[in-house]
Amino acid sequence: MASITQTAVPASSLASEGMPLKIRLARAQARNRRRAFLLVLPLLLFVTLTFVLPIGQMLQRSLYHDGFSAAAPSLGQWFSENPEDIRPDEAGFAALAADLRYMKEQNLAGAAGTRINYNVPGSRSLFTSAARKADDLEAPYRDAILGLDQKWDDPRIWVAMREASSPWTSDFYLTALDIQRGADGTLERVDEHSRVYLALYGKTFLLSGVITVICLVLAFPIAHLLATLPMGKANLLMILVLLPFWTSLLVRTTSWIVLLQGQGVLNSLLVSAGIIGEDGRLALINNQTGTIIVMVHILLPFMVLPIYSVMRVIPPAYARAARSLGATSWTTFRRIYAPQTLPGIGAGVLLVFILAVGYYITPALVGGADGQLFSNQIQFHMTRSNWSQAAALAAMLLAGVLVLYWLYDRLIGIDKLKLG
Amino acid sequence: MAHDTGEYVAFRNVQKSYDGETLVVKDLNLSISQGEFLTMLGPSGSGKTTSLMMLAGFETATNGQILLDGRPINQVPPHKRGIGMVFQNYALFPHMTVGENLAFPLEVRGMGKDERETRIKRALDMVQMGSFAARRPAQLSGGQQQRIALARALVFDPKLVLMDEPLGALDKQLREHMQFEIKHLHDSLGITVVYVTHDQGEALTMSDRVAVFNDGRIQQLAPPADLYERPGNSFVAQFIGENNKLPGIVEELRDDRALIRLATGELIDATAVNIHKKGEKTMVSIRPERVEINTEMMPENAHLLDAEVREIIYMGDILRARMRVAGSEDFVVKLRNSIGQRRLNPGEKIRIGWHPQDARALDAV
Numbered sequence: 001m002a003s004i005t006q007t008a009v010p011a012s013s014l015a016s017e018g019m020p021l022k023i024r025l026a027r028a029q030a031r032n033r034r035r036a037f038l039l040v041l042p043l044l045l046f047v048t049l050t051f052v053l054p055i056g057q058m059l060q061r062s063l064y065h066d067g068f069s070a071a072a073p074s075l076g077q078w079f080s081e082n083p084e085d086i087r088p089d090e091a092g093f094a095a096l097a098a099d100l101r102y103m104k105e106q107n108l109a110g111a112a113g114t115r116i117n118y119n120v121p122g123s124r125s126l127f128t129s130a131a132r133k134a135d136d137l138e139a140p141y142r143d144a145i146l147g148l149d150q151k152w153d154d155p156r157i158w159v160a161m162r163e164a165s166s167p168w169t170s171d172f173y174l175t176a177l178d179i180q181r182g183a184d185g186t187l188e189r190v191d192e193h194s195r196v197y198l199a200l201y202g203k204t205f206l207l208s209g210v211i212t213v214i215c216l217v218l219a220f221p222i223a224h225l226l227a228t229l230p231m232g233k234a235n236l237l238m239i240l241v242l243l244p245f246w247t248s249l250l251v252r253t254t255s256w257i258v259l260l261q262g263q264g265v266l267n268s269l270l271v272s273a274g275i276i277g278e279d280g281r282l283a284l285i286n287n288q289t290g291t292i293i294v295m296v297h298i299l300l301p302f303m304v305l306p307i308y309s310v311m312r313v314i315p316p317a318y319a320r321a322a323r324s325l326g327a328t329s330w331t332t333f334r335r336i337y338a339p340q341t342l343p344g345i346g347a348g349v350l351l352v353f354i355l356a357v358g359y360y361i362t363p364a365l366v367g368g369a370d371g372q373l374f375s376n377q378i379q380f381h382m383t384r385s386n387w388s389q390a391a392a393l394a395a396m397l398l399a400g401v402l403v404l405y406w407l408y409d410r411l412i413g414i415d416k417l418k419l420g
Numbered sequence: 421m422a423h424d425t426g427e428y429v430a431f432r433n434v435q436k437s438y439d440g441e442t443l444v445v446k447d448l449n450l451s452i453s454q455g456e457f458l459t460m461l462g463p464s465g466s467g468k469t470t471s472l473m474m475l476a477g478f479e480t481a482t483n484g485q486i487l488l489d490g491r492p493i494n495q496v497p498p499h500k501r502g503i504g505m506v507f508q509n510y511a512l513f514p515h516m517t518v519g520e521n522l523a524f525p526l527e528v529r530g531m532g533k534d535e536r537e538t539r540i541k542r543a544l545d546m547v548q549m550g551s552f553a554a555r556r557p558a559q560l561s562g563g564q565q566q567r568i569a570l571a572r573a574l575v576f577d578p579k580l581v582l583m584d585e586p587l588g589a590l591d592k593q594l595r596e597h598m599q600f601e602i603k604h605l606h607d608s609l610g611i612t613v614v615y616v617t618h619d620q621g622e623a624l625t626m627s628d629r630v631a632v633f634n635d636g637r638i639q640q641l642a643p644p645a646d647l648y649e650r651p652g653n654s655f656v657a658q659f660i661g662e663n664n665k666l667p668g669i670v671e672e673l674r675d676d677r678a679l680i681r682l683a684t685g686e687l688i689d690a691t692a693v694n695i696h697k698k699g700e701k702t703m704v705s706i707r708p709e710r711v712e713i714n715t716e717m718m719p720e721n722a723h724l725l726d727a728e729v730r731e732i733i734y735m736g737d738i739l740r741a742r743m744r745v746a747g748s749e750d751f752v753v754k755l756r757n758s759i760g761q762r763r764l765n766p767g768e769k770i771r772i773g774w775h776p777q778d779a780r781a782l783d784a785v
Contacts, residue, residue, distance in 0.1 A: 315509070315511070317507050317508070317509060317511040318511050318513060320476075320478055320498075320505075320507070320511070321505065321507055321511035321512075321513075322513075322524070323477075323478070323497075323498040323499050324476055324477075324498055324499070324501075324503060324504070324505040324573075324582075325499075325504075325505075325524055325525035325528065325572065325573075325576070326499050326500075326502070326525050326528045326529055326576065327499055327524070327525075327528045328499055328528075329499075331528055335524070336513055339515045340514070340515055342515075
């Protein structure tokens with residue numbers, strides 16, 4: 001048997017012209033593939049231009065800042081010739097003087113100062129004022145420069161300049177992790193009262209988690225109702241669920257302010273009903289509570305829709321079968337119904353959580369001081385034109401979301417996701 | 421046949437209305453004995469599925485009482501009734517393996533792991549699916565899913581098993597095979613089965629008794645042979661099997677023998693079933709295979725009718741002859757395709773007749 005098949009070529013694999021079937025098939029399919037590729041090409045280009053490139057650019061900016069390195073070539077050379085942890089000698093100050101002159105010529109003192117200012121607050125003016133007088137500097141440079149300002153002797157300035165002499169830097173990520181470079185160049189945590197980012201990062205994920213859970217608890221019964229009601233009523237309810245989508249985000253948010261503020265509708269109702277006293281008006285807005293309430297409202301449809309779309313196609317026969325097999329209604333829900341809604345729950349949770357983590361307008365409007373989220377810090381740095389810091393914070397947010405996504409894939413499986 | 425051990429399931433004056441205006445089930449009275457295979461047969465909307473769902477506990481009776489083993493169960497929730505059920509589309513839990521599906525009814529009864537496994541194995545072997553415990557329902561064919569659904573309904577040893585059109589989704593050959601297997605399981609386990617179908621063939625081959633439903637009422641409750649050969653009214657005659665109907669008026673009525681005058685003036689013999697007096701309108705029903713075309717085979721002094729052959733359809737085992745009889749264009753006669761059978765040709769004029777007991781004078785519709 002084997003000896004026969006070894007020598008015989010299967011008749012089916014040869015075409016009439018003698019061309020193997022596999023090659024002909026590949027050719028026939030290649031044409032279709034090319035056509036399909038051309039169809040998706042515009043979308044591919046669009047996504048590349050508007051999504052992949054900007055994200056790449058953002059990641060690059062979070063690691064790259066040439067504000068100082070471009071303005072200080074001589075110092076760059078001096079730093080590379082001298083190992084770490086060395087006090088600046090006369091040659092070092094000479095390089096600084098040369099660079100200050102260069103900065104004045106090229107009008108770069110502001111940019112260089114800004115870069116060092118990120119690490120050592122208050123040092124921008126050091127550069128701008130020194131550069132202004134750079135032409136008067138004469139050897140010995142150490143005394144001349146220290147004569148301008150004693151601050152030039154601060155080792156932290158030199159540590160910062162050493163780091164900034166290369167355009168590639170991890171400084172912005174260190175800042176984002178509440179870490180700074182000490183006077184001797186080693187990494188240390190910043191003072192307790194100025195630690196901002198890590199706590200906010202944690203709070204952002206925690207609040208997003210709380211918002212997601214509240215959304216899930218509210219959305220599950222609504223979705224179930226939608227899935228079981230007769231068509232006409234379900235459609236009406238669906239319109240109510242989708243209504244928030246039809247009004248502008250800003251309008252919705254401001255109407256919440258009207259509703260929730262101290263002299264607002266809700267508080268006044270509670271007071272007039274005698275439930276709370278006039279001086280016991282609840283603080284429902286401009287704080288964390290406000291952020292949670294308003295964001296739950298805005299994100300609820302994103303939870304309802306995927307769960308509903310999954311529930312709608314679960315036949316009622318499953319629940320009946322479980323009941324006939326002896327399960328109580330609670331067991332039926334827990335073991336039969338709920339597991340089948342899992343793909344919808346997963347999609348809703350992921351969607352709401354990711355949206356919540358990156359939400360910015362609502363916390364900015366109703367969050368007050370303690371209801372701010374991580375993205376508000378990103379926005380803060382963007383308005384201050386510290387693009388690199390904003391990019392580093394955004395990259396951290398992205399990393400956090402990717403980790404969650406990975407976890408989701410490991411625990412539930414991304415192939416089980418069902419968005420509608 | 422029915423093991424007559426008294427009344428196991430009973431419907432007493434049961435009514436069901438969904439909208440408070442019309443009754444879907446009107447005054448249902450039915451008792452089922454232990455070990456019986458009873459089929460509820462009827463067109464869709466006849467109330468058969470509703471009756472089954474009331475027995476399972478998924479619908480509540482609007483009126484009347486349902487008894488299981490002498491105990492009223494109207495107020496008992498479905499999970500406490502201990503009734504096995506096979507659903508139309510199997511309703512196997514898609515997120516569980518076959519083994520987990522079968523374990524489910526045992527787990528909710530708090531059964532230990534060892535006993536669970538013994539029982540699951542036994543149930544799977546019973547339906548010849550022993551090696552499929554680790555599969556998911558989606559990986560099985562329709563017939564295999566059907567077997568698993570059956571095994572799941574039987575694994576906790578219910579005394580009563582309800583089946584709601586369980587074979588509706590299978591192709592013809594598989595359906596016939598499964599009919600045989602279900603019947604076999606019923607016989608070997610001694611369980612009581614209430615089976616709902618709209619397929620009369622299924623009802624006739626499997627059941628001890630068939631309840632024919634129409635318009636929310638049981639039209640006839642009888643063993644299959646009785647149902648086919650002695651339909652109690654014209655709905656049953658029409659619904660079960662093929663049937664020739666000849667409308668007429670009762671000319672003479674003596675005990676159960678009647679002479680009917682057809683609309684075209686001919687006289688025919690018939691057995692009186694539910695006609696009561698002379699001059700009443702009636703519908704005479706004759707099965708196509710009971711019509712005789714050989715005059716010498718008919719009883720003496722039987723009334724004969726003129727017939728004109730319109731069409732002969734060859735169907736392999738039989739020949740179907742469509743004839744014009746007493747003004748009706750589609751009077752059907754079935755002839756066995758055997759040697760010596762008289763061959764008919766379209767256009768041929770012949771005489772037909774039958775034994776009086778094969779023609780049943782029923783209520784006029």
